[in-house]
Amino acid sequence: MSKYRGDKSAVAALVRETEVHRDLYIDPELFELEMRHLFVNTWNYVGHDSQVPHEGDYFSTAIGTQPLIMVRSDDGAVRVFYNRCPHKGTRLTEGSGNTGRFFRCPYHAWSFRTDGSLLAVPLRAEYENTGFENSVAVRGMTQVAHVHNYRGFVFAKLGTVGPGFEEFFGASLSSLDNMIDRSPVGRLEVAGGVLRYRHDCNWKMLVENQTDTMHPMIVHESSAGTAVAVWKSAPAGTAKPMAVEIYAPFMSSYDFFQKMGIRVWQHGHGHTGVSHSIHSDYSAVPGYAEQMAQAYGAERAQAILGENRHNTVYYPNVMIKGPIQLLRIFRPLAVDRTLVESWTFRLVGAPDLLLERTCMYNRLVNAPTSVVGHDDLEMYRRQQEGLACDGNEWLNLQRLYAPDEIRRNDDVTTGTSERLMRDHFRAWAHFMTMSM
């Protein structure tokens, strides 16, 4: 029996001002509806154009559970296609590579130009007088209509309703700008490999946790707290290692997180770390500030490097860390299964030590071997199991709630507020129901 399909008001009723219903995390039907509505009506990151620098380069990716191909076409444009052959549905590509001037289906050798159009079918004469020219298949690979390349970051929207790119992201693009501007030439390249971490929990738990500033000093006491304690026993005068610089700020006080602030934008986007963040006090990388000053002028360089935004969430399921040049995607696989991909970038033209720090951060915090990751995953796992309890069907998101907050856009709140999480669910209800 269907609880939510076709029932817009039942879906909308799952999100209250300060509470959300547990079914958002445990109901398989809602997961399916998310794939059909939430991930269709929103703009989602599909890849970076440095992954497809040359004509014919492709990268196999996805939005929600829809397999896609991002390709650099012969005309130099980056296009996005559904990753299936129009003949019988075979997935055309795995991973990444160069396909040359055309894609060739490995099953029956139908081939397609890099703009998706059908190039050739073996024994084509056998389709004559069959009406093939009127088929769906003859149109070639199905292109994703709405694609936007923002300074190298390629986003796509699968559906036809929902806002345009600029309207969807609004001022939140300033976080991507800051990450990109940290390169003296204003360019990033995917580098350092991708860490892939399986989580037995709903994808939204991970997204919420990105701007949950009330958990680090509790959940990461075991990892970051131990790091601080072990470091204290080092002989006096020992230079503070990069790893300790990365771990220690996780143990910052409530006061630190309250004061850092959270900025919220429309559509569930927002970031922690308005005035400062856990990334503010890293050691300077020799030569880098000078390079930046030369490229941008002293004042502008200082403004770029003075932004230390902690985590920026691009709703629904992407997070970036500008000061670390890191992007995480929380890929929904099933209602209780999520794959976390943590990608890193090289600041083109900047010292290699920055990429080294980025890679270290990624493996210390985001790897399946990471003690910080172990701390978090344990909480998600317990949350997923706890939500099955029938004692209470609602999750509470009331911290620093104000009834008029919805009217304040592009607002800065106390850093420990759950406002941004409430905004996630407002956006969730909005994009879920707009096409029902």
Next chain:
Amino acid sequence: MAAPSDRELSDFVLGEARLLDEQRFEEWLDLFTDDAHYWMPLEWGQTDPRHTASLMYEDRLLLKIRVERLKGSRTYSQKPRSRCHHLLQVPRVERRDEAANLYETWTPMHYVESRGDRQDFYAAWTTHHLVAVDGRIKIRLKRVDLVNCDAAFGNIQLFM
């Protein structure tokens, strides 16, 4: 110390795995030189541990943090605790350089990590760079190459 024999090197590697299986982590940590690294690459045939991510690339400080963390009363990912099991092929001495005091062994292994009702299986090749220090064999580099190094994993909480 006289140069360690092949048998001593091989026994050392087998003994190291046993310390892990018996959860004698402090003694295990003491097998590493001060400048040692434990490296678990992310890429097949990875050569650069610094500008490419790894699953682990840890010095003694980071290894010590892990060992201390495993004992913590608020380490909830270890409630219940994990256990591990190493099944090693006989370690093979690949390189002996007595002048440089460097010995390299190669050891295929199967590794199982369990926690509660869950058990995960891994297959890997372990390379040890060993040195003789004050009459003892010590590890300068332990490199663990998983056969599926680039796969998506769940938690790996102990040491392979």
